[in-house]
Amino acid sequence: MNKEAISELLMEEMQIAMGCTEPAALALAAARAAGVLDDEVRSIHALLSANIIKNAKAVSIPNSGGMRGIKASLVLGALGGDPAEGLAVFSHLAEGTPERAEKWLAEHEVELGLLEGEENLKIDVTLGGRKHVSRVVLEHHHNHISEVWLDGERVEFNPLAEQTVETDEPELTLNMIFDYVEGEIPQKVRDVLEEQIRCNMAIAEEGFKGGYGLDAGLTRRSFDQGVRSRAVSAAAAGSDARMAGSPLPVVINYGSGNQGITLSVPLLEYAREYNIPEEKVLRSLCLSNLLSLRVKRGMGKLSAFCGAVSAATAAVSSICYMLGGSREDVYRTMINTLGNTAGIVCDGAKSSCALKIVSALDSAFLAYELAQKGKYMVPGEGIIREDQEETLDLYAKLGLKGMQETDAVILKMMLAEE
Structure with missing residues (x-):
């Protein structure tokens, strides 16, 4: 690995994040899906790799009034997260988001599933609205959104180059x-x-x-x-x-x-x-x-x-x-x-x-x-x-x-x- 590659590695891996990175990744994926949906969020379904579940299950979420866990992370991101903030998504939640999230969780159920046989960093979240359905896949890195779907049509595809996957890195x-x-x-x-x-x-x-x-x-x-x-x-x-x-x-x-x-x-x-x-x-x-x-x-x-x-x-x-x-x-x-x-x-x-x-x-x-x-x-x-x-x-x-x-x-x- 040459000097330029090492510099790029540092820039890629030394990111700013607020709170634990797994809840932040969940919120980021949900926020991106909500932006594409452009509709009232009525359902949330997420398929998660094992270590996302393990690391997002028990930590508190910044700026949430004490909320914690996977479901809260997804709902907060979907209702008030800005995907432009990346892993600092909890830094600028829309006003009143925690209260709306608590109310949403009281009235709806977030459906969760385990992605078996997948790599240990993958989030596949689907949001349902009144008229539309959106889906976002985040994988490999906590802030890498690889796929964006709207109503069954893939509108963005950002695969990582094969050699950048962790187990095959330079x-x-x-x-x-x-x-x-x-x-x-x-x-x-x-x-x-x-x-x-x-x-x-x-x-x-x-x-x-x-x-x-x-x-x-x-x-x-x-x-x-x-x-x-x-x-x-x-x-x-x-x-x-x-x-x-x-x-x-x-x-x-x-x-x-x-x-x-x-x-x-x-x-x-x-x-x-x-x-x-x-x-x-x-x-x-x-x-x-x-x-x-x-x-x-x-x-x-x-x-x-x-x-x-x-x-x-x-x-x-x-x-x-x-x-x-x-x-x-x-x-x-x-x-x-x-x-x-x-x-x-x-x-x-x-x-x-x-x-x-x-x-x-x-x-x-x-x-x-x-x-x-x-x-x-x-x-x-x-x-x-x-x-x-x-x-x-x-x-x-x-x-x-x-x-x-x-x-x-x-x-x-x-x-x-x-």
Whole structure:
């Protein structure tokens, strides 16, 4: 992958989102369908891939007055969402939308179905009106609408190029990443990195105000006031606020706000503590985004592999780099972390994601300290190989293939509650 391709990857994957990205994707699809329908919405039917159901089921929705879940996301998007806002669709709901959505849900039933055998990020929503029927298919990426239909006729078709599907993406190696970070970073990438700093630190501060979810970040901060504690607790606080419906935006990474928060906020806390020059901070943050993508891209956006692990791995490895660590130090920190926490599963987006962020970051900091002492996992331990890229590919394969059955069992358990 060349420099231009890496820049485009960052621009594509570092998007602004409000609230959890799966409810936002549902609302975006419904809003687009409503715009095409141009009619009173009388029925909503949605077919969803397993991980959309898993991750949209239990989180609160921003600017909704406390509404949560799949059906509420669809109705809010259909009745008052603006598709032009993308994954920030909840940022500008039409006035009175939550009240109208509550009334609609009291009078109508949203029909939901599971898309079996499909990739793990797909939404197929159909809206019925008085005279017309519209349908929108969103897939592969949280904001990629591939098909738009009106009254049985397809009016838009935007397929992704075959090579852009996650499991068949161009190679992104550690050396490519370091060469990019140490070269001339384009201004457009710098701009989005600076926006990530502003947005993600703001929601972390919001989480520290308390009253969000489990208040994991606020509680973790009470343990001690050292920089490590602040780094871990601030990331958890950002997740607390985000999953509980804070209207503050987040710059995400690979479709996940929690990953965007986890890979950025700890690094920024360390930068502030050690007065790191702005240029070094920006390059280190760029490294963190790319390292997280390197770990996660091979397993797809949604899987049973907890994204907090890849993000925490990237964050602390990039802190290592920012504080003067070598490329080898960075890799050893990555391997020590993945070799410990790669088994943490994703059982859906919810308030307790903040707890997994704490666990993943605490493990990553231990991994960093071990690496600094020259202690690290070696080939032959677990799935670690001599070749660095092969090792990272195996962890991706673990998330993509090895956890498929785990993902299916988790979903069955969650749906049994319904």
